[in-house]
Amino acid sequence: MKKRVAVLRGDGIGKEVTDAATAVLDSIGRRFHHEFEWVNGLLGGEAVDKAGQPLPEETIKICEESDAILLGAVGGPAWDNHPSHLRPERGLLQIRKHFELSVNLRPVQAFKSLLAVSPLKEEVAEGVDMMIVRELTGGLYFGEPSFHDNEKAVDTLVYAREEIERVVIHAFELAKQRRNKVTSVDKANVLESSKLWRKIVEEVAENYPEVEYEHMLVDAAAMKLITYPAAFDVVVTENMFGDILSDEASVITGSLGMLPSASLRADGFGMYEPIHGSAPDIAGQNIANPIGAILSAAMMLRSSFGMEQEASAVEKAVKSVLEDGYCTNEFKNIGRKVLSTREMTEKIINEIECELIADNILSAYV
Numbered sequence: 001m002k003k004r005v006a007v008l009r010g011d012g013i014g015k016e017v018t019d020a021a022t023a024v025l026d027s028i029g030r031r032f033h034h035e036f037e038w039v040n041g042l043l044g045g046e047a048v049d050k051a052g053q054p055l056p057e058e059t060i061k062i063c064e065e066s067d068a069i070l071l072g073a074v075g076g077p078a079w080d081n082h083p084s085h086l087r088p089e090r091g092l093l094q095i096r097k098h099f100e101l102s103v104n105l106r107p108v109q110a111f112k113s114l115l116a117v118s119p120l121k122e123e124v125a126e127g128v129d130m131m132i133v134r135e136l137t138g139g140l141y142f143g144e145p146s147f148h149d150n151e152k153a154v155d156t157l158v159y160a161r162e163e164i165e166r167v168v169i170h171a172f173e174l175a176k177q178r179r180n181k182v183t184s185v186d187k188a189n190v191l192e193s194s195k196l197w198r199k200i201v202e203e204v205a206e207n208y209p210e211v212e213y214e215h216m217l218v219d220a221a222a223m224k225l226i227t228y229p230a231a232f233d234v235v236v237t238e239n240m241f242g243d244i245l246s247d248e249a250s251v252i253t254g255s256l257g258m259l260p261s262a263s264l265r266a267d268g269f270g271m272y273e274p275i276h277g278s279a280p281d282i283a284g285q286n287i288a289n290p291i292g293a294i295l296s297a298a299m300m301l302r303s304s305f306g307m308e309q310e311a312s313a314v315e316k317a318v319k320s321v322l323e324d325g326y327c328t329n330e331f332k333n334i335g336r337k338v339l340s341t342r343e344m345t346e347k348i349i350n351e352i353e354c355e356l357i358a359d360n361i362l363s364a365y366v
């Protein structure tokens with residue numbers, strides 16, 4: 001199968017981890033006889049510098065002509081004082097909005113081999129397998145008016161029924177394929193938007209009698225997420241709560257660098273990116289953890305291309321390298337074998353290609 005993928009490496013470690021993800025997918029291509037055509041586009045700070053805007057028209061065109069989008073991360077101190085329309089993060093919000101990527105899936109899984117390095121007690125992190133479903137194109141990030149001057153600052157939190165319905169339905173559908181439980185997180189004791197959110201969750205739930213659901217206020221959810229994370233199956237929430245809770249949940253896995261994500265349009269078109277940022281503190285040092293980006297690529301294989309076996313091969317390779325005791329720099333000082341970004345990527349590729357050699361030997365005898 002031939003697939004064309006728009007690659008938006010972005011800024012800082014975004015470039016390093018995206019290179020890792022495409023290298024891993026090239027090895028999947030070799031093993032399963034697929035051809036991935038990578039088409040680079042500018043996004044974020046580099047796009048501001050080279051094209052005068054964080055999301056150039058040319059990038060939109062490249063993405064429109066592709067089967068999926070792979071993204072690194074954007075931002076960095078060089079652009080922190082730019083006006084809002086020239087901030088790298090603005091480009092990210094624009095691309096999410098342009099492609100109507102309203103459902104953002106952020107799976108959180110505790111790898112057994114990393115349980116000992118999670119800041120949480122082993123018995124708390126053990127068995128965690130949750131899916132955070134974050135609304136991605138509404139809420140505070142996009143509401144108007146939005147401005148500040150020296151005396152006043154305004155952000156607007158707006159949600160239309162349809163925006164809430166589609167993400168909540170997605171969450172209940174996912175729960176049906178998982179453990180039949182939805183936790184809807186809101187702030188309905190204060191926010192009007194959360195009151196509508198809660199009402200819609202109850203309406204949708206009526207169509208899913210087999211799915212158990214609960215409402216949880218976001219402050220309590222933030223606490224329960226790290227004290228009793230195994231209790232969560234599908235967590236559905238609005239844009240900003242989902243942003244914050246998913247970084248918090250990454251702690252369960254041991255590192256922010258571990259978490260992947262998929263941002264999906266209603267017709268299945270998707271953009272795939274790790275949940276972390278451009279990490280200026282470690283950029284350019286070849287020490288970033290590429291696993292979040294590599295697992296995002298696996299989500300792309302499964303969700304955009306229907307390549308289940310290929311996605312599993314990536315996930316299996318990641319798991320196996322972690323089980324062999326390897327890790328990246330943020331896990332140093334805990335007695336594991338520390339690899340650079342590129343070395344970790346090569347180890348994962350070796351795992352994938354070992355299986356290729358095994359397949360070849362096997363087919364020679366069959």
Ligand SMILES: NC(=O)c1ccc[n+]([C@@H]2O[C@H](COP(=O)([O-])OP(=O)(O)OC[C@H]3O[C@@H](n4cnc5c(N)ncnc54)[C@H](O)[C@@H]3O)[C@@H](O)[C@H]2O)c1
Pocket residue numbers: 010013017072073074075076077089092255256257258273274275276277278279280281282287288289290292330
């Ligand atoms: N999707 C995105 O493009 C995205 C997401 C979050 C933040 N950002 C942007 O990134 C910039 C930096 O933000 P920040 O520092 O608050 O958040 P960050 O996620 O970039 O980094 C937070 C901390 O986690 C560490 N970290 C992150 N990813 C890692 C990885 N793969 N391996 C090892 N360690 C990793 C960093 O070194 C840092 O200490 C800002 O401009 C922000 O707006 C972009």
Ligand SMILES: CC(C)[C@H](C(=O)O)[C@@H](O)C(=O)O
Pocket residue numbers: 075089092093243275277
């Ligand atoms: C960079 C920022 C706009 C972005 C967000 O808040 O959505 C990031 O934190 C993320 O989680 O993808």
Ligand SMILES: [Mg+2]
Pocket residue numbers: 243244247275
């Ligand atoms: Mg975030």
